[in-house]
Amino acid sequence: MSLLKLVHRNLWRHPVRTCLTFGFSALALFLFVFLTSVVTTLDAATKAAATNRIAVQSAASLYVYMPESYRPKIEQVPGVESTCPWVWFGGYYQDPSNFFAQFAVDLPTHLGQYPEVEVDAAQQKDLLADRQGCLVGDELAEKFGWKVGDKIPILSNIYTVEKGKAWEFTLRATYHSRKPNIDNKTMFFHWDYLKEMRKALRAQGFEAGGQDVGVWMTKVKDGYDPEAVIAAIDALFEAGPQRTRTQTEAAFQAQFASMLGNVPTFLGWIGGAVLFAIFFSVMNTAGMAGRERSRDAGILKALGFKDRLAGGMLLLESMAVVGVGGVTGAVLAWAAAPRFRDQFAQFLPNYFVGTPTLLLGIAIALFIGLAGGIFPAARLTRLRTVAVLRQEA
Amino acid sequence: MATGPETLARMRGITKVYSRGGQDVRVLDGLDLDVGSGELLALMGPSGSGKSTILNLLGGLDRPDAGTIEVGDTEITRLSSDELAGWRARHVGFVFQAFNLIPVLTALENVELPLLLTPLGKKQRREHAEYALELVGLKDRMDHRPKQLSGGQEQRVAIARAIATDPTMVLADEPTGDLDRASADAVLDILSRLVAEHGKTIAMVTHDPAAARRATRTLHLEKGVLVEQGTTSHA
Structure with a gap:
């Protein structure tokens, strides 16, 4: 018996909720890493362009x-x-x-x-x-x-x-x-x-x-x-x-990204929106878990566990589901990069998930797990033992 | 005042005020109480008279607005929140009316829970928990979860949890309140045995006259005044 076992058992009090939260976190971070990588792939070609190469094309259009x-x-x-x-x-x-x-x-x-x-x-x-x-x-x-x-x-x-x-x-x-x-x-x-x-x-x-x-x-x-x-x-x-339009290789590469219009910006917004959605969802889930754990927190405090322990355990639960779920999604997006590169060879032949993007995804997953659980955890820490045990009785 | 050979806990000049509906209600006003070592003290009185408050103050779950509480050599009213938690872990076992077991843990794990705060190793913790369950006659149910147990069995697990760390005193808040007569008697048998055979000190809040009859001393709390066997002790 250990407190980690208690955290583990609490995670499985509501298996459907836990699985859905885990899956949603994984999906959200998968999408975030994927969408961010699309944008960084488009940028990478521009950044890697040589400074001593220039492209001469028709001033009318690339198709002329x-x-x-x-x-x-x-x-x-x-x-x-x-x-x-x-x-x-x-x-x-x-x-x-x-x-x-x-x-x-x-x-x-x-x-x-x-x-x-x-x-x-x-x-x-x-x-x-x-x-x-x-x-x-x-x-x-x-x-x-x-x-x-x-x-x-x-x-x-x-x-x-x-x-x-x-x-x-x-x-x-x-x-x-x-x-x-x-x-x-x-x-x-x-x-x-x-x-x-x-x-x-x-x-x-x-x-x-x-x-x-x-x-x-x-x-x-x-x-x-x-x-x-x-x-x-x-x-x-x-x-x-035929009038010409000459530009550096970087500018020439960038025009392919600009052909997508505001798509990179749009993708960035979608990625951000997905993260916000998961953040509020996690707060809601952790809030529900926190209310359910009120009595347990009171019991633990009565037994002599320190006030912050119950909150810490709830935070650990949040980190375990959301953090691990998110990290799983981010790593899956990284692992799936070669498959995506094949799938989107026509549009993004160089698609890649960079280490900074992967690390950013992992950091965001852990942050959401922490930030989502911190308020309910703080509430549990502040709970008055007598009040909660009297309420529940 | 103290009836036992040695006083274990002393409450002096205890005042406790609750705010209810925007009004201050003085539940305890300058109360004095001694609890003797090895006694089974029953606290009786009408609802809202402050019986449970006395228990919560004695166990360090709540703090008085005025007065001092000493248990053994420790004045617990001077302890910080963390120090009080540590003190509770070593010296107090609680038994609640609603049992208050952790539903996701088995009977054995519930009893083992307070032992996590002791320096005991894994094997020793298990042995202590099994012994406590044996004392309450539930060793054969140690792998059952609370919802797989009857109310009486749950309360016996709660008693095993309260005594697992061998605390200085056990505080029981209406331990038979949610039980039928047979289960209540079984629980009272265990509490009586803990006092008689193991020298435990138990303070128990109860409405149950049968429970009070098992006590070595019974105090009635009425309108903030403690009355012992028809005699006013102190107010």
């Missing part, structure tokens, strides 16, 4: 392409080290549910611009030598069980010759990015191969968008001010044919 002839003009701007075309391919593997991002890029230039992307040297050599070769993020390769040398048929929603006919690529290399500005679930292939596809499509009378480019990812030489380079590029194309 620019002529290929822009490349040598951009490369001649003082301070530009290299520029690389990026074109969205919009395809999927076998089934539309297997959607992931594919980009046609000038692979040698692209790899030179992203030192944070690690590729095996031998694989890189094979990749650059094979026109149909592609570079795939290691997480994507693992998801579909692809090995280097595998043929990968991709069906594109944009570049379609006939329904159900796929373009074939050969997996020549996998990469791993050390920073979240590039996720590990994207496929890159040769810009020249896309140009050939477009030619073939045009030969068959299809509209294939000329040889236009969606974004020119541009690297700035050391010692040059990126803002000055940005201004020079935009000034260069001020008269058209």
Whole structure:
């Protein structure tokens, strides 16, 4: 027999109430950690962006392409080290549910611009030598069980010759990015191969968008001010044919988050509201438990236990149900992160639950358990033994 | 005043005022009372006369507005709240009319509860609790929870809990009030035996004349005045 046993027995006086409070706390903290992680994932890509890379896109929209002839003009701007075309391919593997991002890029230039992307040297050599070769993020390769040398048929929603006919690529290399500005679930292939596809499509009378480019990812030489380079590029194309909007990689990444409008703020509000709801629910539950424990508190005090003990035991109950429930929810959200990353690969390929978010969730869970139980516990501590035993008698 | 060979508890000049409906009611006014060691004292009187208040003051559950209370060598009216709790744990066992057992604990665990405040180890605590239950004849029901026991059995568990720590005195507030005659007699048998065979000191508030007949001394409290066997003791 110990006082912990008494706390444990009290927890199971109302098993349904205890289980519901535990479950609600777990759900609330799960949601909080999940929603906070969505926001931090969106922020992380922006924060990890390089300061010496800038993105040139059409001033009209990201969906309006620019002529290929822009490349040598951009490369001649003082301070530009290299520029690389990026074109969205919009395809999927076998089934539309297997959607992931594919980009046609000038692979040698692209790899030179992203030192944070690690590729095996031998694989890189094979990749650059094979026109149909592609570079795939290691997480994507693992998801579909692809090995280097595998043929990968991709069906594109944009570049379609006939329904159900796929373009074939050969997996020549996998990469791993050390920073979240590039996720590990994207496929890159040769810009020249896309140009050939477009030619073939045009030969068959299809509209294939000329040889236009969606974004020119541009690297700035050391010692040059990126803002000055940005201004020079935009000034260069001020008269058209397609006006440009150039921005730092961070600003470019941030616009994807801003495409979601106020969603991140909204998510933050939902997370906060969920926490408030659980807080008041816990206060109510602890209040009920406190009233039920009044007589027990009186008995314990009469037996010689100190005034604060009964309150402390109630606080422990609150911490046990809400704190442990909340911590369980937070840890579950952390453990489920890889599954969520797969599930939301199209929108949040880099979704992650950071250690600070997890620790914040755990701290909030413990705080709610403590704060929710402290007022009923204080009431029990202040109870006059004689009054409570007389009332109950 | 004291009738036993040795006085265990002394109450002197005790005044207690309650506020009821916005009015102060002086329940005890300058009361003196001695409780002798090894006696079974019965306190009788009409409802609201202050019998339970005397018991609560003697047991350190309440504080007087004026006066002093000494139990043994300790003037408990000078003790802080925490000191009083510690003193209660060592020196007082309570038996209440409504039994007041913890419903989620078994009979054995209820009896073991006050022993948690002693330096005894787990095994010794269990042995003491089992012995106390044996004294009240309920060792075979030690794994039952209160709701699985009859009223008389619950009160016997409460008595076992009160004596488990071998306190200086046992204070019983209408211990037979909620019991039928047979159960009440069984409880009174145990209380009488504790005094006669184990030398315990018991102060008991009761309305039950049968309970009073078991007492070694009976005091009547009427209008704040203690009357002993037809004689006014002190007021």
